[in-house]
Amino acid sequence: MKKITGAQAFIEALRCEGVTSAFGYPGGAVLDIFDALMDARDIQFILTRHEQGAVHAADGYARASGRVGVCLVTSGPGATNTVTGIATAYMDSIPIVVFTGQVPTHLIGNDAFQEADIVGITRPCTKHNYLVKDVCDLGRVIKEAFYIARTGRPGPVLVDLPKNVMNSTVNFKYPDSVKLDSYCPTYKGHPGQIRRIIGLILKSRRPVIYAGGGVTLADASKELGEFARRLQIPVTTTLMGMGAFPSGDPLSLGMLGMHGTYAANMAVTNSDCLIAIGARFDDRVTGKVDEFAPKAKIIHIDIDPTSISKNVKVDLPVVGDCRLVLRGMLAELDGKDAELAEMLIQSEPWRSEIDVWKKQQPLKYCKSDIIKPQYVIEMIDEIAPDDTIITTEVGQNQMWTAQFYKFKEPRLFLTSGGLGTMGYGFPAAIGAQVAFPNRTVIDIAGDGSIQMNIQELATAVQYNLPVKVMILNNGYLGMVRQWQSLFYKKRYSHTSMAVSPDFVKLAEAYGAKGLRVTRPEDVKGAIQEALRIPGPVFADFVVDPEEDVYPMVPAGAPINNMLLV
């Protein structure tokens, strides 16, 4: 074992974790690490233009690939700039490890230059965090950080690295295993509960599956599909669960909740057995909690015990990994052919009822001679290849994408669900493009949100990441304007984006391509052209400024109380 510096040990640790890409931004406290990074040719480092962009990019990389995203920034302002990105990943349970520089240990607490207590600041928005005070702990801490980030309910972990720790020397050996007595997630569901779940489902007549992001995180969509089809149970997904069950499937109800489909919300409200899988009963899903699925026995499968009976009282919980529990449920069906056949017959009227709801109130919008944002999304869906990765910003653009883009597979839709972070989509798309250089990656953006991390266009150009940004330019902070329109007597207080840059010229200024589209008949051609251009593109779609997202459940109302088009 030869002596190396903490900075070199850090690079070695990343290698041992199989890290091939990282995102970040340098500064005084991490000079030693960046110096070591220069010799690490096997680790592709992407210099973003803002630390928030680096964290979202690491997050997008993780969501698209299923691997842990890595981010490295300096102390103080570099560290505080990561907070929104970390909170975004935390709310959506995304495995990332964020390394922050820190002032030397003897200066900690002295209000030293560029000192911030980032461990204190991020304690409530990380799954766990560390301050490494001794270089001898470095290997163990990094090993634990990656392990904690990706296991159990995944999440962000932050590791704070004081400068003197990184330039002191150590006999380095990366540990082979982690020893964490107090952390042991439950993967295997309780067999007795699984048996009871199947018993309950086989007796149900109006079952619905409510699938969330946990299905994607557990890579359980194959099992989910098999289970739903075998029992012919309709499936609705949350925003985070989009793609976990294919939108085009006859059993698919689309999204539920505030901007969910009529069929999904009616089905949940009338169900006698709601099977929640990897979902957490968020208020945007449940609406008025007391009237959520009022007739249903509720089954809840989740790896995180704190999610169970947090917002809604559950009748049959099982703590475990969604994939393993679904496999257990499938196995439990063996030898129950007669009961299954009976259930399939008895639940037939339910499926017909749902089909009527689907036909009565499909997702729709009125065509006009101004470009409708929904139309742009339908055309992107039509033109983009099947394995295209779509990210969104936050607001109407995000909801329309969830409604009108037909996601066929998991990990193709990256969006900030829990925190609702404007400015997420573009850097996340950059991260996804790094993970999959040969696939099409599109950020469906709003004119407001795109301006929150627009500086990352330089990153896309520098690393030749051909991300396509489709801006649904309505000249408004559209989602906020929609609420003002519906609930504040159209008093549009500070929601007009009266001044935005000329996105075409801006793209050109950065060395990218810009397109502007003002007529519905040009939409298709513009999307095709954007996809044909080899580098990053900003396509500015000038859309109907007053278009709203429907259906809509007013905040706090029961979800069958929908405003329709």
Add this chain to the structure above:
Amino acid sequence: MRHAISVYVDNQAGVLSRVVGLFSGRGFNIESLSVAPTLDPSKSLMVITTSGNEQVLEQIKKQLNKLINVIKVVDCTDKDYVEREMILVKVKAEKETRAEVLRIADIFRAKVIDVSPKSYTLSLTGDKSKLEGFIEILTPIGILDFVRTGTVVMEREMQGRRKLA
């Protein structure tokens, strides 16, 4: 309902702040808190008394368990347990009341730990209700200074059989 929860944690910097931050961040209430290392110095035991309905208590316990540095969570309220806290109280003790203060101390089996011409400082250990009774009796005489620890609890060895408190 009041619950006493024993939380075994790693004895490390920042762990107290994780636990306390969890309570404040999620709007749970802490009535009292006591923390000290266990016989194994790498671990600490926190005793938290809190209150809330069944659902809140369930969340508190699950959320505590979810913290990486939390090793074990025991809700003593589910069990038979003994409970103690301690107070130090400086009571006005001038001519007329000097004897009475000592009499009250005696009745409650409190100890006199400091004396001055105008005051006695008493220490008393007991459960919450005993201490509150003591304070109530002393208040009219005049409490000059007062400090109280958090509650500590321990399971009874013989569960299900009430013994001398």
